[in-house]
Amino acid sequence: MVFKEKELTVLQDRHVQHMNPSRSLAESILSALKQCLPTNDRPIALHEPSFSGNEWKYVKECLDSNWVSSAGPFVSRFEAMLCDFTGVRFAVATVNGTAALHICLKAAGVKPDDEVLCPTLTFVATANAIMYCNATPHFVDSDETTLGVDPKKLEEYLRLKATVRGGECHNTATGRRISALIVLHTFGHPADLDSLKEVCDRFKIALIEDAAQSIGSHYKGKHIGHWGITSGLSFNGNKTITTGGGGAILSNDKAVADYARHISTTARLPHQWTYFHDEIGYNYRLPSINAALGCAQLEELPSFLEKKRSLAERYRIAFQEVEGVRFFVEPPYARSNYWLNAILLDPKAGSRERDLLLELTNSNGVMTRPAYVLMHNLRMFRGCPRMDLSSAESIEARLVNIPSSPSLA
């Protein structure tokens, strides 16, 4: 009986392979994934947090001190630890990564009616933050070797479409000022910061790093966050370290950091009792109880990074054996946090093959997901200016994120 069943399965598999080669590819990928992952009764999440250090201790300390709101001492401690870890001089902890990016844009000088260059391959928060400033996202393409903004393509595009006058860059077609470029370190992999900074300097555009996914990632030996005027981190529950919800603004410029802190704290002028605010501000500061969690998580970060890199290495080796797909490896200049591991189906594949893979893996208890729907394909951004986005479109059709929690290593 047992033999018969096995034979049947083999026959069925052959039939499936013959009828549907993509299903076979999806099955080979699922099998490679299972090789790398622990056998679990419950589904394997894409990314889940680990609380194995001082999380309880610090959160309890915070509760016992009665300082749970943003005025509490854990907030300054978390900010100091972020500065230590990244080497960036100033950090301002915020309620989340979206809030951080919004303030980054304002602190970098983005004004209403400006255009802000932004990858179409990003999480929606990047484009939303631009809209909160009453500015317009202007979508740019990404590079398949870095998953970040393509500096060469950007430079060629700006040469054709932009004019620098009076120390500012203008979109020749719309007449609007192009005040900033946001670059995402996609899934944790650093964008080509030196090249992008060079383009920004040449075209008088402020560089902002969307570092929401990339705490612990290094570019040419230095932690990300040093190239942008400001950078925004995120500590959402799905990130490498988490504060429940949270984020931070980084900057090496004291005036920029002071301004970011001021407008994140309702723009209130310091006074013992008077509530005097000198401009439109935001209620964006991280509560102390979340910062307490963050302090413990930052202590764990080096070990998380080690584990995540070891899982990535396991994936890399396993996927060498699978034809039709490659495991995305950090660019040569980078040491990545491998926040979300990714595989890319071969260029001949399309979104049908990707969807088949998503269905097979998710229905088999291995959570996977596609890249974000590209920003220029969301209805609220359809009218926004953009360059040719064929590379991002090709990446989006073929990329799948695979389980990446440090606990899986």
Added chain:
Amino acid sequence: MVFKEKELTVLQDRHVQHMNPSRSLAESILSALKQCLPTNDRPIALHEPSFSGNEWKYVKECLDSNWVSSAGPFVSRFEAMLCDFTGVRFAVATVNGTAALHICLKAAGVKPDDEVLCPTLTFVATANAIMYCNATPHFVDSDETTLGVDPKKLEEYLRLKATVRGGECHNTATGRRISALIVLHTFGHPADLDSLKEVCDRFKIALIEDAAQSIGSHYKGKHIGHWGITSGLSFNGNKTITTGGGGAILSNDKAVADYARHISTTARLPHQWTYFHDEIGYNYRLPSINAALGCAQLEELPSFLEKKRSLAERYRIAFQEVEGVRFFVEPPYARSNYWLNAILLDPKAGSRERDLLLELTNSNGVMTRPAYVLMHNLRMFRGCPRMDLSSAESIEARLVNIPSSPSLA
């Protein structure tokens, strides 16, 4: 020698009283405050939280479950408890009260270029939230017997200055639509909701309750939050109950609540893996770890309210004996949470007397503070339309908030 010193003090005091009657008033008030408050080595805060229930248990449960972000189960539990407590059908937990108000305005239909009526006597978040919608605050006066928007004065003003056409209210002078009125339940005391709702209905204006300060407050036997299309709560560290930072949107209208939830969650359409967003959304949901704290605090709320009312009663009695000042008592229709107790100097007093009192109390370890600087006096709102605001101006010059923590009862 001892006698001599005493005599000197008496003489000095008489001299001070003679030279400076306000200093004498301030001293009488400080003495009344000290009568009501425990003797402490450390300064007595204006309002500090108490964590004496299941706070640590639930927070630990939340950490142990690994669900610390907004997708965690404590968020739904907190929302269900808020509905139970207030009787309002739907609750959407948010990162803070400012975020809640911003979404309340959008959910109530406020659009760019609208005007929104708003008390000048409020915390800056109320006016800021209007600005986030690209609408204009239009400041209205408050009533000294309720500290809330004066319905009679508002009605007379609208009769003169507004036109209703096509089911909408317009400012006759500016031509802009007046789409909403926000009423604050100031320091926890319910505004005159029935009268305000009547004015709103007559003038086709949406009513929104700024309930940031008033969890636990009742109007004519019913918890606040039932009169506005939506209402916004706050659970900041200085509020009656706290989640570190947090807030909630309340509504009895399912469509309004669903929309509020949708745009608070990046307007993402539900799908297992696709990131599809159908409009500009916000990252405004409360993390689970903060909601866990909120669940425990809501359990404690009835006891906090009892203690706060007993402290208020002690103040009321003590201040009966002090000439030149009255303790603010809930309006006859209301049962207030007495979030921040307040005293009002007599109308003949001015801000000089108030400032003297602030200095004396704060330098003697009893924290007090004035009302907020009125919105129309902040430079970013100076150009906004407004009615005569003399009553708010008089209140602001004479009101002082005094210590109100439940632990003081």
